[in-house]
Amino acid sequence: MLLRIKKLNKSFVVPVLKNLDFELHEGEVHALLGSNGAGKSTLCNIISGIHTADSGSFEYCGLPYTPNSLQAAEALGICMVMQELNLFPTLSVAENLYFRSMSDRFGIVQHQAIQRRAKKALQTVGLNYIDPAQPLSQLGVGQQQLVEIASVLQRPIRLLILDEPTSALTGPQIDLLFEQIIQLKKQGIGVIYISHRMDEISRIADRVSILRDGELVATKAVADISTDRMVQLMAGDESTSIDMKESIDQSHLPNNSILLKVENLTRRTKNQSGGDSGFENISFNLNAGEVLGIGGLIGSGRTELLRAIFGADQAHKGCIRLASDGFKTRRIMKSPADAISHGIGMLVEDRKSQGLLLSHSVSKNISFAILDSLNKKLGVVDQSAEQDLAESMSKKLSIQCDSMQQPISLLSGGNQQKALLARWLAIDFSILLLDEPSRGVDARAKNQIQALIRELAAMGKAILIVSSETQELLKVSDRIAVMSNGRLAGIFKTTELSEEKLLEASFCFYSSEDNQSKLANARI
Amino acid sequence: MPESKLKSRIQLPWNSLGLVAVLIVLIIFFGTMSEYFFSAVTFRTLVNQIPALTVIAVGMTFVLLIAGIDLSVGSVMALCAAVMGILVIDHQAPIAVALIGALLMGLACGTANGFVSAKWRIPSFVVTLGMLEIARGGAYLVTNSETKYLGDSVGFIGSPIAGLGVSAALIAAILVVIIAQWVLSKTLFGRYMIAIGTNEEAVRLSGVNPLFWKVLVFALAGLLAGLGGIFQLSYLQSADPNSGIGLELAAIAAVVIGGTSLSGGRGSVVNSFLGVLIIAVMQAGLAQLGVSEPSKRIITGMVIIAAVLFDQFREPLGRFFQRK
Numbered sequence: 001m002l003l004r005i006k007k008l009n010k011s012f013v014v015p016v017l018k019n020l021d022f023e024l025h026e027g028e029v030h031a032l033l034g035s036n037g038a039g040k041s042t043l044c045n046i047i048s049g050i051h052t053a054d055s056g057s058f059e060y061c062g063l064p065y066t067p068n069s070l071q072a073a074e075a076l077g078i079c080m081v082m083q084e085l086n087l088f089p090t091l092s093v094a095e096n097l098y099f100r101s102m103s104d105r106f107g108i109v110q111h112q113a114i115q116r117r118a119k120k121a122l123q124t125v126g127l128n129y130i131d132p133a134q135p136l137s138q139l140g141v142g143q144q145q146l147v148e149i150a151s152v153l154q155r156p157i158r159l160l161i162l163d164e165p166t167s168a169l170t171g172p173q174i175d176l177l178f179e180q181i182i183q184l185k186k187q188g189i190g191v192i193y194i195s196h197r198m199d200e201i202s203r204i205a206d207r208v209s210i211l212r213d214g215e216l217v218a219t220k221a222v223a224d225i226s227t228d229r230m231v232q233l234m235a236g237d238e239s240t241s242i243d244m245k246e247s248i249d250q251s252h253l254p255n256n257s258i259l260l261k262v263e264n265l266t267r268r269t270k271n272q273s274g275g276d277s278g279f280e281n282i283s284f285n286l287n288a289g290e291v292l293g294i295g296g297l298i299g300s301g302r303t304e305l306l307r308a309i310f311g312a313d314q315a316h317k318g319c320i321r322l323a324s325d326g327f328k329t330r331r332i333m334k335s336p337a338d339a340i341s342h343g344i345g346m347l348v349e350d351r352k353s354q355g356l357l358l359s360h361s362v363s364k365n366i367s368f369a370i371l372d373s374l375n376k377k378l379g380v381v382d383q384s385a386e387q388d389l390a391e392s393m394s395k396k397l398s399i400q401c402d403s404m405q406q407p408i409s410l411l412s413g414g415n416q417q418k419a420l421l422a423r424w425l426a427i428d429f430s431i432l433l434l435d436e437p438s439r440g441v442d443a444r445a446k447n448q449i450q451a452l453i454r455e456l457a458a459m460g461k462a463i464l465i466v467s468s469e470t471q472e473l474l475k476v477s478d479r480i481a482v483m484s485n486g487r488l489a490g491i492f493k494t495t496e497l498s499e500e501k502l503l504e505a506s507f508c509f510y511s512s513e514d515n516q517s518k519l520a521n522a523r524i
Numbered sequence: 525m526p527e528s529k530l531k532s533r534i535q536l537p538w539n540s541l542g543l544v545a546v547l548i549v550l551i552i553f554f555g556t557m558s559e560y561f562f563s564a565v566t567f568r569t570l571v572n573q574i575p576a577l578t579v580i581a582v583g584m585t586f587v588l589l590i591a592g593i594d595l596s597v598g599s600v601m602a603l604c605a606a607v608m609g610i611l612v613i614d615h616q617a618p619i620a621v622a623l624i625g626a627l628l629m630g631l632a633c634g635t636a637n638g639f640v641s642a643k644w645r646i647p648s649f650v651v652t653l654g655m656l657e658i659a660r661g662g663a664y665l666v667t668n669s670e671t672k673y674l675g676d677s678v679g680f681i682g683s684p685i686a687g688l689g690v691s692a693a694l695i696a697a698i699l700v701v702i703i704a705q706w707v708l709s710k711t712l713f714g715r716y717m718i719a720i721g722t723n724e725e726a727v728r729l730s731g732v733n734p735l736f737w738k739v740l741v742f743a744l745a746g747l748l749a750g751l752g753g754i755f756q757l758s759y760l761q762s763a764d765p766n767s768g769i770g771l772e773l774a775a776i777a778a779v780v781i782g783g784t785s786l787s788g789g790r791g792s793v794v795n796s797f798l799g800v801l802i803i804a805v806m807q808a809g810l811a812q813l814g815v816s817e818p819s820k821r822i823i824t825g826m827v828i829i830a831a832v833l834f835d836q837f838r839e840p841l842g843r844f845f846q847r848k
Contacts, residue, residue, distance in 0.1 A: 335731075
């Protein structure tokens with residue numbers, strides 16, 4: 001037995017963990033599953049010494065263990081890779097890898113030595129083509145995540161905690177990560193694995209513990225439990241599993257009523273490392289009542305395309321045409337305000353840095369995009385109308401919060417995301433762009449968001465959705481446009497598309513005459 | 525629902541009440557230490573000194589709310605007073621015209637600050653540092669580096685109204701505080717300011733153009749610096765190109781004591797006004813106790829740091845009291 005926890009209690013004003021028992025064997029991958037706020041992160045924070053428990057007994061490697069700081073836990077071989085990256089973008093990859101051991105005893109950085117070591121470390125996570133001397137900021141988010149994992153693997157570990165390690169990774173990167181985890185298992189290292197992705201849990205974990213409201217609901221061998229059962233246990237008794245098939249059947253395309261035409265849209269920018277990013281010559285039509293998924297690897301230009309349609313960045317060439325004026329005007333959206341005035345809304349990829357107004361309440365976040373229409377006179381905000389709007393939205397999207405006046409920072413990720421969705425539902429939109437709408441959201445909220453997307457389509461709205469989860473794309477989209485290396489690889493009917501075919505299309509413009517480094521860059 | 529409404533209503537003034545408590549403690553302290561503190565002279569000194577700092581602190585509160593800073597207010601104030609001075613003395617302009625001239629000068633400086641920093645994304649620290657020099661130079665230029673004496677012609681603004689005991693300037697300054705607090709908590713503009721200070725990119729991606737609102741905030745700060753210049757000029761009854769040196773720091777200190785965050789997104793105009801009062805009472809009280817200028821400055825500095833320290837632990841303290 002590597003770790004044994006008995007009757008763990010922890011409160012932050014309210015109890016977060018209640019009488020929790022937890023065990024981890026050597027060489028075991030133990031998945032933690034639960035909605036946001038179920039207590040997974042708190043448990044891991046206690047094990048890794050960030051927080052201290054209120055009560056409970058700990059046994060680690062057969063000895064009593066009182067984790068009281070991150071450093072103390074690390075000295076005992078307990079390491080955690082957190083969901084949010086703890087890296088320094090302006091320092092080099094090598095300096096990030098050896099942040100605490102990069103200098104000699106006089107404080108002089110040993111560039112040669114750490115770069116040599118970094119080369120080896122990067123190989124373990126498949127980043128052998130990365131130059132350790134280059135600044136970390138030149139790497140993609142997925143690559144940065146792998147650097148973080150590589151840095152942990154350099155230390156003498158016995159217990160590794162991975163908190164949503166795959167949220168920014170693509171399929172092949174995940175495969176590589178899992179190979180590493182299997183290696184760790186062979187060395188007898190215990191792994192605690194937090195993820196919202198059920199397929200990953202059934203793939204890599206030996207056992208799964210399901211938490212709900214700070215209590216342990218069940219610990220089961222993964223082989224003995226179905227994913228449906230896991231969701232049920234997470235959600236509790238009042239579990240309402242939404243039948244997606246039914247809602248999809250309702251949405252038949254209203255006879256070819258095109259809302260948006262995208263013609264040869266192009267935006268190419270050089271990133272700092274000199275590589276191309278962006279997209280070129282993208283053309284497609286978007287119909288009313290349709291969900292068009294955009295598939296492809298991270299860095300294939302999906303987010304950039306959405307941002308250009310929305311005017312968050314300006315397209316360089318090509319145009320979009322809208323049904324509102326009979327497709328007469330060639331447009332390039334100059335700003336989000338421009339796009340919104342034409343009935344286009346966009347849920348952005350990173351809700352914390354680009355969406356949420358953390359100092360505002362839930363209701364103020366919901367009303368923000370239509371605030372000027374809540375203007376009584378003299379620019380005074382009509383607060384009762386605002387309250388009504390927020391309450392009707394929160395009912396519609398079942399946002400869980402104490403009141404509409406609660407600061408949005410106190411809500412769970414899923415509820416924050418729903419509030420941001422509500423911001424866009426409040427505007428008079430006909431086209432909604434969604435960039436990773438269910439990233440970092442618990443399984444239940446994810447189901448609700450996906451059902452809502454179908455519902456909106458059934459109401460005749462046109463939805464464009466980017467998602468890194470193939471399952472999600474296949475589930476909600478009518479058609480899927482696959483992007484590869486900034487180009488459109490094809491548009492497929494979802495019914496005719498398999499996961500393999502989607503992946504194949506995602507790679508099609510990387511392996512051709514394009515240079516190999518580009519391939520490597522995009523894949524990992 | 526009603527319970528949470530009550531909570532939010534209690535939470536906000538907790539900070540104000542704390543500042544009022546500090547103010548009362550200061551007044552009692554100086555009152556017991558010095559027999560002259562509760563006197564008409566002390567009162568008049570206080571009342572005459574604060575209007576300029578008050579309106580400038582209001583402008584500074586807005587600027588800090590959007591995560592900017594305005595270092596130029598002291599110089600802009602001197603420039604506006606100088607413009608008013610030469611309009612009255614050298615051009616025999618009517619007082620009303622001179623007043624408008626001073627306000628327009630402030631508005632122009634503020635708009636320039638806002639436009640340059642928001643349009644080209646230059647930190648407002650740098651732009652307003654430049655404006656600090658430009659406006660000071662301008663003040664010397666228009667006055668030929670001489671103090672312009674205006675005498676009694678402008679005294680009606682700054683001197684106490686008979687029977688009331690307070691000046692028109694003070695009444696105007698308090699009105700500015702009330703209106704600004706109303707704008708901040710009730711209007712679209714207020715909402716946008718807090719949002720820009722919290723997450724400007726999210727504001728842009730919600731279809732609101734931050735540029736306009738940011739320029740407006742700096743323009744207002746400039747306008748209020750102009751108003752402060754008018755108050756200062758009527759109090760001194762002269763336009764001194766050397767006036768207002770270091771005033772920007774006093775204004776920032778008052779705003780920070782009032783609990784407004786330097787990183788934007790959180791602040792209150794009323795609390796800034798309480799900050800101004802705390803600084804003014806402390807200055808007057810220490811002077812009466814015969815504390816030397818160097819010691820006064822050291823004590824003021826320590827109070828500023830203590831206020832920010834206190835603010836840092838405000839939330840845990842608030843939770844502590846609420847639980848009781």
